[in-house]
Amino acid sequence: MKKSIPLSLIGIVLLSGVSTGAILPLNTSTENHRPEAPTITGPTSVKVGTGYTWSYNSTDPDGDNITYYVDWGDVCGGAEWHGPYPCGVAIEMDHMYRAENILLINSMAVDEHGAESNMTYFEVTITKSVSLDMMFLRLFERFPNLLFVLRHFF
Numbered sequence: 001m002k003k004s005i006p007l008s009l010i011g012i013v014l015l016s017g018v019s020t021g022a023i024l025p026l027n028t029s030t031e032n033h034r035p036e037a038p039t040i041t042g043p044t045s046v047k048v049g050t051g052y053t054w055s056y057n058s059t060d061p062d063g064d065n066i067t068y069y070v071d072w073g074d075v076c077g078g079a080e081w082h083g084p085y086p087c088g089v090a091i092e093m094d095h096m097y098r099a100e101n102i103l104l105i106n107s108m109a110v111d112e113h114g115a116e117s118n119m120t121y122f123e124v125t126i127t128k129s130v131s132l133d134m135m136f137l138r139l140f141e142r143f144p145n146l147l148f149v150l151r152h153f154f
Contacts, residue, residue, distance in 0.1 A: 040105060
């Protein structure tokens with residue numbers, strides 16, 4: 001008993017070039033190079049509860065678009081992906097820290113073909129912000145009769 005191959009299947013094989021070996025590579029470049037590790041510029045000391053801006057920049061030897069991976073170092077922000085952006089163009093990202101600490105911002109650049117740069121680390125010291133309202137509140141908590149004394153003078 002003979003088995004027959006449908007003509008449509010033969011046509012697909014011939015059109016795809018499988019039988020002739022005529023498939024050409026889509027990308028004729030020899031190699032994709034990884035981008036440079038991003039530079040991070042911005043404040044190294046910040047206050048809790050205040051938003052700040054950091055700038056990220058990376059270049060790619062092939063001129064590929066770049067996506068930035070950013071881990072702010074705190075549990076509140078988590079890791080984020082931003083992009084893609086043209087290579088060599090500085091981008092700005094905002095973040096607010098919620099607890100005092102010394103943390104590292106971790107960032108890397110990934111080009112549009114998946115090549116990853118080395119990681120960049122940027123240390124940030126986060127301190128408590130002290131406002132006058134908080135100072136007076138604490139003062140009145142420690143000395144409840146202070147308000148009566150101050151009223152006497154004013």
